[in-house]
Amino acid sequence: MRVSLVIPTKNALKYLPALFEAFAAQLPSPPEEVIVMDSLSSDGTADWCRKQPRTRVIDEPAFCHAETRNRGAAAASGDVVVFLSQDALPKGTDWLQALTAPFADPAVAATYSRQVPYPNASPMETFFLTYRFPDGPPHVRKLDPGQQPDFELAFFSNVSSAVRRSALLAHPFDGKLIMSEDQQLSRDLLLAGYAVIYTPASVVTHSHQYRLSEAFRRYFDSVYSLRQIYPSHGMGTSAGIGARYVLAELKFMIRRHPFWLPYYSLYTAAKALATFMSHRAERLPRRWVKRMSLHRYYWDRKN
8 A cells, every 4th residue: 555645835844854754764664755735935845845755846826725635635646645734743653554554444535643732732722632632442433324424423634634545536625615624525435435533543743822813713714614514504503512612621621720711711702702703704794704714815715
């Protein structure tokens, strides 16, 4: 089984030495090829990558979460395409092997890794990763006859994932989405009868430091994308998912990080407001929506 690694980049030079060192350390062997989809980096990312073995750079001036990955997969020669975010660092020498081993089963179309936070991650980010990417055995997701996927069942992450290339070419990422193309892919693969597997033995270090404004914009876009993927995803669905999550998160914050509670209240309020506004995006002036969005370019392209 041949493996191709696709990395979308934008000014990623500070991450690259550690990333390529991690690739070279993988056992039993590194990926056969690395394809860097570079979006007009100005820090020398493309030039640095062109000097690395088994690495190709493809210029990607108009970045799109979905289409950039589709083009990377189309250019790949591997049977399995691994997607990795530029700021996600593989842990250990078995990250790649654990992520790709399930593809020995032809029923498996996609896998994704466990994520653990960087040391400087906020308590909220640490809880999120623990909640959504727990340690434990592999978790196989497959639809029962007549079952329809929802957000919880189809949850998936392209931060570190692997997809059978033939399945991806048949069921590509949807370029009309603002984000969450990984959730859409998982939904489509499950509907096509494939299995999707969470593989916590494959681990990457990855986390973000979101300011309140960034948290608002990210959740605005995230909720909007879920409404695109699941037409029945209404405010009640968002409220149900959010209530379960916040209840568990609040217990964690009280027990582990009580001094963060004032800021946590603002952080949670920002996410809740973003969710509310996202469900009303179509009723708002376009200029307001662009200001609330993390991906403002999307609204310029949207008809």
